[in-house]
Amino acid sequence: MSHIAHVREMDERPQMVKDHLLDAKKLAELYGEKFGMKYVSGLAGLLHDLGKYSNDFQNYLKQALEHPDNPPTRGTVDHSTAGGKLLFEVLHEQREKDLFAVLTAEIAGNAIISHHSYIHDYIDPNLETPYIKRVKEKELSEYQLCKKKFFEEVMSEKEFNQYCMFAKKELEEQFQKIDKMKYAELGTFLNKCVFSALIDADRTNTREFEEDCLGESLISKPDIMKVFYDRLMEKIQSFSIGENVQSHINQLRSQMSEECDKAAEKPSGIYTLSIPTGGGKTLASLRYGLKHAINEKKDRIIYVVPFTTIIEQNAKDIRQTLKNDDLILEHHSNMMTDDSEEEDDDWHAKSKRKLALAKDNWDSPIIFTTMVQYLNAFYDYGSSNARRIHNLSNSIIVFDEVQKVPTHCLSLFNMSLNYLSQFGSSSIVLCTATQPALNFVQENLNISSDAEMISNLNEVTAAFKRVNLIDDATKSQIDTIQLSDKCLNILEEENNLLVILNTKSAVRKLFEQLKEHISNDVSIYHLSTSMCAAHRKDILENIHDDIKNGNKIICVSSQLIEAGVDVDFNCVIRSLTGLDSIAQAAGRCNRNGKLATKPVYMIDHVEENLDKLQEIAAGKEITRKMLIDMKNDPELFNGDLLNQDAITHYFKMFYKNQEHKMNFHIPKLDKDMTELLTALGYQSTIFRAYKSKNNSLPITAMSTSIRTASKNFAVIDQPTTSVLVPYKEGQDYITQLNSQLKIEDISQLFKKIQHYSVQLYKHELDKIIENEGAIHYIDGEVLVLKEPFYSYESGVDIEGTGGLSDLMI
Template structure:
């Protein structure tokens, strides 16, 4: 008799359980091998579907396929508990080796969780969901038979013991040189890594079977060598440019050479503090490619704060490397995962199953994504996100504008980077003109000694000075009526002005006023209400106007201030954090076209920052620094953009948020860092359990992974990705429900990135109420109707947009 794991949709071919388990084991081993945990990850892969050997499951899957019109009752068979139960019974019943107990808990938790998310060992109710599954759940009448068949078909018991011994040795080596007070932190990251390996291996093996394909080769070493040569050819071409000997260009070349030389150093955590306009993208790419070749890294990942930086930087890199197919732009998760637990599907390969299996695991050689996506890989409650985690190992990861790490995520960010450095053999580059003090928190970032790539930063900063900051913020507040009049007057002597605000409402209002009063000037509006493709088109028009010398005013939210390569004669920036002021200044006289141009800092009367705490506090601190300079022109280095002023800003900024830096969860009155990684004897839930029962929990690990993930949000208000009917987006929406093959759906995820926007719940509710939202792919993808998207503003929540589609 064949014991069935999957039945292929196309030809009803059978994948046996042993074929699936050994196939997943092989992929998981390769993933685990990258960080020295080959057998730990392989153990999870080999045992994860052991429960499918039960007669109940075999009847269940055959009934589901043979009787599609009358499928068996969902939830009738649990097949993910058996493997975790086996490990618990082997090592928890008679505790002899604490390392084997820890191994059983880490691997067992990943196994019982592989259709949802990692379980809590102790939850806020002082119960143990893990223990309930592996010890107390008693509805496995066929467990002993499933165990017997596993040993008979997959691996004899004595061979399993030898395999577990190897996994135990790996665990000991993984913890080597780790202080005991940091063990729980390492358990947490190892659990997440093994969980990532299992999720990706399971879905990859199932997808390959469904597509009737063999294992794919994802080696990229030859690509990186050709990429580096293409980049160097581009850099050599700069030497023949007429302006090659300009002092700024010579300094850019010098810093680029320093990055190339720095790539010879071993992997670690480093800083790259090139000023705005200093050629940061090419210099960091040069470091990354050379370091990748020398140390055999598997991929290069750019992490940026805003999707606008993805669009521009990816296009620049794509044009230099001469390759589009191997560069992934990952703006957001187009797929909205609805069901937390998908174990109890009815066995048929429906669209929901295909969406789950689609290739979305960050295995491309070069990836551009956002800080939100990076943090969600480590901490959010989504198997789609954590599936990508293992591909952050053996990588060069460049954090562009790292000062934008959300305040409450600073400790979590530092812990993740330390893990990637110490255990995952990755090299991390903190790349910004305004380096924040990320070591201000208890969970400090382990920066390498002599971490800065660029020498003589004070000289470099002075050489790149192209603007003067004009303080209007300490004089009086301004409203949009006054601003519109002032800008109209400035246009008598200026050809280009950029205005940057903190809120979209004020952006839209000023844009409308300027359009009414300046009919001969090209006025543009930019905000995150527009999808990436739409913003790109607007920016293309802006650059064309700037190049042709036409009069242009662009009114934008802060998305334009970080990394977008535009250069205006004048910038007006609404008061915000000093790092934002510095980034806005980088959009003025960017290439030194004039000797010195003006950046005006204003205090806007109509901006509502009630729900934007970080911006509001940054604004207040910056205003105080401006007042200090007004009273004493020599204070803070005599310049609001000096290194001294920036250091002072971040010191005060982090002091203001001292209680938030460890991600405080108000519902539980606990820091997330405690919930994830506090030692057992110090963990408040474990201590409360002991007080309640009179005994410590019967566990080596007591932390609450599921609870932490449940409360984790990079930003306070959760957003949902929605497809928009802009340009090609209309075709994507029309074709989406027609996609049948998993490969087509995988391509959809990549293609759709440029045609999504992220909406808050109240926006979703309003659109739904006005019938301006459509549900696709069984509700897992949302899209706007045509009337809900405007060519001027993007999202039109009232549904009165007039959109002309230009299909290409």
Template sequence: MESIAHIREDDKQIQTVEDHLLEVKELAESYGEKIGIRHIAGLAGMLHDLGKYTLEFKSYLLEAVNNPDQPPKKGSVDHSTAGGKLLYELLHTQETLRENMYKVFLSEVVGNAIISHHSYLHDFLDPELNSKYLNRVADKELSEFNLTKQCFFNRVISEKEFSLYVDQAAEELEEYLSRHPQDKWWEQLMFLTKYIFSSLIDADRTNTRLFEENNKFKETLDVNQLFQQYYQRLMKKIEFFKNQQNVNEKINVLRSQMSDRCDKFAERPSGIYTLSIPTGGGKTLASLRYALKHAKSYNKKHIIYVVPYTTIIEQNAEEVRTILEDDVNILEHHSNVIEDRKNDDESQDGMITTQQKLKLAKDNWDSPIVFTTLVQFLNVFYANGSRNIRRLHNLSESIIIFDEVQKVPVSCISLFNQAVNFLKNNSNSSILLCTATQPALDFVEHKLDITSDAEIIEDLDSVIQDFKRVEIVDNASYTSFTNDKIIDFLKKKALEVQSMLVVLNTKSVVKNLYNLLKETEWDIPIYHLSTSMCAAHRNIILKEIRDYLNKGKPIICVSTQLIEAGVDVSFDCVIRSLAGLDSIAQAAGRCNRHGEHSIQNVYVIDHEEENLSRLKEIKVGKQIAKQILVDIRGDHNAHGGDILSKQAMDRYFKEYYQILKSDLNYFIPKLDIEMTELLTSPRHLNNYHNAFQKKYNKSIELLITNSYRTAAENFRVIAQNTMPVIVPYGEGKEIIAELNSYRTIEDLSKLLKKAQQYTINLYDFEKDHLIKNDGIVSYLDGNVYALKDGGYNKEYGLVMENDNDLDSLVF
């Protein structure tokens, strides 16, 4: 029987199953080798499409290709179960458990990845006490299974060689687990399973794309040489700065010292380090200097910047591109344009449909330098679907720089810490936590494994004082403000300063203040910013704002918190609605940012019109910050006498996490369980396993009993469901027009990459409202959505009757 794995669209050439399995195995091995699990990953690669060795699949695929208008019934052939079933049959026995339990673990870890590679990892035990994993590998009957095994051992690898390969994989697994205490094994097995799944997904899709494009080999890049060139270019730029006239100005001297310190610190071994450069201290270049020096010293393959908002991705990426003189190898990943569907796409494998082309589009973070968001980072580890997790293996052998790390949502703290610990301890990655306001991530229950003597900056209190460019004025602990009162305040300040920024906590109050200001008779440009605007729109607004600021012309900007996280703007005066100390500090960083003037004022106010009932984290932060302000007003020496002191910040975060302690482990209300338990609880402590024992009076015949798919289905970085939608703004209109006219997978990849900057995310109620009013159109077989004209404007972005107050992290 001639086997068929895929049939190329343009010339109908066949890729055999054995060619596909061996090529995917080779790619998966290269991904696994990065963390010492070459054979574990290779095992998944060589077995994943084993079920294509059947007459049933061959007939199914030929019929689908020859009769595209009347394809066979979807889901009529299962080809992903066979590989997992073979491992279960060979390794998952009582005899093997007695002789080598690591082989039993191996069958579960690799088997789950294999049977899931067209959807998402299965639950070993779900809330209904069923094992979807066992249903597939143990219970499901495959009519041609004996033929499948015969073809595999005759055409891919002999039984003897396969047995030796499994032995090597089991040895790797034993070594992997031996690095950790036994009570941590289930956490490590969860991450290992996800890493194998990531390697398999990327290897499978990369090989399929190469075959479809008629390319034999995956392109390779000498990253070590590239990082060496980058470092030389960066140092050339730094030398240029040192010869400028203003080099001896105090703030520039301090920035130079911070940069030099990062260069020296980069010689230390990989670990988790903190870079607490005060706002305006040149964090981007200092962290880049650390990363490039460390990369070339320790053979790292990627530098990944993780930022809280898409607002600053383009700004930072452009700054890095200019310095490194490279427009090709720096990737900006703003958002997922495609909604990652939950349905299984196994029925389309082998054919090149629209959905398959979307799946094969290059989206795996294999660039030398990547800029992405905190939401995307967390989705890689915990979100449902295969698009996000495909990127996980490329986080290994990397330097990962978290910019404004204090923006990690409280509900995701434990999950974030566990993921970062995995990258440090198992993936040969180095982590840099950058912020002026370091959160106490080693204070919580699931602690971050921060390296000893982790802080790069010496004598932090003195550095904070040296960088002081603003005075925080307390207008919040004894009075309250309305938007009308803010306008009166702005009118008085306009007599003293040229530029003013107002940062408020909710989108509705921001929009209301903006409209009230427009109604006044001031002859001053007034700007509005919020996440209702796509990234390209916000960047254009910010460019106009910077032009006014650089020319010293009068301007007022009203914004939500998105402007605080690293946006390089400098106003004469900032008014910040009371929130957490970290938010106040970040807002202060938008005032007198480069020390252009003597000490300027940042006014903290308590805005009585803000509804924080659905914004628990802001509400709690506001309460603690207000008490600290009250303390300082009563005693000028309290908390170091400064609301932005290290003492005040330490007290703030410890109290903040203590109050929100019950929220740190991502609680899932409808299941009455924490996500950390679903993912990492040992079998004997697993609630579902204990309930299974009680119900059936026996233990389930599995070593791993965690619920990976249930956890993923219930994970949202932002609590409310959102859907990406392309907006008809600027080039977004052209992108929407081109969605149905692309030619190749490469064309589609480029188009979707470009579309990221013209995408916003709709909450469910917004999506439902727009669908009801015919405001959305779908493209690419319902995989991509776009707003119709009229649903977006140049002032507010998304046009909705009722504004949503949530202005959280942007995809």
């Protein structure tokens, strides 16, 4: 009897179980080799679908093919436990005295049993052992048959045992690099990476079979980094021509770019790049990344940013510089939900299956993504998130505006960077004008004292001084009407003005107030995360044109404009907040240094409600105290609030204030997420609690609760949902969603529609659905906003009173 793993939709050609297992093994080995786990990952690929050798699965598949309109019930055949059970039997039960044999069985086996859901807990909060229940206690009636067929068709028992020893040896080599007290933490990250390699190998091989291009991913790709580096240097050399080339600012930019080039010759590690705002850090960091990639043979450069606006601006600049669109990937958000609970069989919901197989694995030479997506890859629930982790290995990862790491995720962030640096062969660049003190926290970053790429930082910062900070915040508070009057008065003198406030409601209220009082010769703009990326891009282009043409304008924005957005206003008003945000706001004023020193006013807006924005409130109070201290001692920080010493002082105070939040506390469990992920044997409370309850020790080496942790993880306290909006070309993409698309077509379409999506909080989405303002596409997997619920002036309108004709751009 032939044993079939999949049947291709277009021509009903079968893929044999043997072929799928061996192909997945090759891909998993390729992915796993980057983080030192070639054979452990290969084991996972080799055994993940072992259960498809069962008669039950073959009959299930036959029924699904013969009755496509009425297939068998989802999840009726378990085909993922058998592989984990075989590893448990060979490595765990037979070699219990060998810690690394046990760990090999657990790490590879857990990936196998979880490949249609997410990594199982070893001990969960109820003191149960989900992993053991699957691999040891669950009865599989045809397990012996599956094992027999595997050794007959795929690999002999002798070869398999030898392969297991290769896996055990490489795992042992990884653990020998660290102190035993860090074993559980390393085990968690290796679990995640092997799981990632398996998910990507399985889905990639299945996609290639579906599209009749098997082996495509195994073909070596041409090294594009040298071509990109030459194009970048051609661009940089063009800066040496022009009337302003000898200016002090341009000479400093050139000097810092050269220092980044020199830093690229250092070995892989964690480095800081503290170029002042307007100092050209995008191209300087790219110069480091491309040269380092050439020298160290890195696979890709990944830019991780806090806001999608930075992606839009930086990706555009780099595309133009490198003269390439196809090899630069922007990943803003997940348009499709990833909430499968358990077995997700291949023969149900074809649209959903296509979405799952579509490439979303960060396999590009240059990638732009957000901090949310980076943290989701490591810590959030769902196989689509985890699929990307292995491609973070052997990479250069540039964290642009790294000071925006959410405080409650800080320990998790540092843990991931330490792992990638030590075990993933990756180089990390912490890039910002306001460098946070990440090595002054409890779960500190393993960063060397000579990590900074730029020399003489205080002198460089002083040379880039283009603004005067004016403290109106500690004098008195101001309301919306008073602020509107202040804006109009400043506008008469400065011609263009940017106002940045702490809350979207305050931004919207000031915008409406100004609209009622500005004269016809003034343009007013509103920037908000309620707008899709394409919409914000159009507004920013209009702002650029107005400033260039000398038109009078006011832009009212939330903090999204503060980082990475290349705008150059004559004056900025910033609502009092953390010093890092004050510095970033100042970077939008006199950005190119063409004018004399210009004013940045700090105000205290009385109508901002920061009750739910506790980090902003905390940062605001620290900045206020520093302003008062400087009034009492004008020489403090050399009289400059934007001095590097002032920035370091601010972050030390801020992290001390927020120390209790850094380990991602989970209130309903009364545990920190870091504890769930680093539980180490006798040292952990959960291990001792298990022993007390069961009067015996758990039989696993690992005692972490990886699935529980992931299900309780959210970068943003209030989860959001991606919604596609009908803005300009977005309407055409919405139409395409209804057509019959191939898997690769879906991949390409989803890259485009990211620019036409908006993240909505649950209460916003509930209101829109209540007002019948959204439609589901692709079997309910993609949510699309109806036209009246999107405004060309302000973005999403949850009441449906907008429409696309209210302000055409």
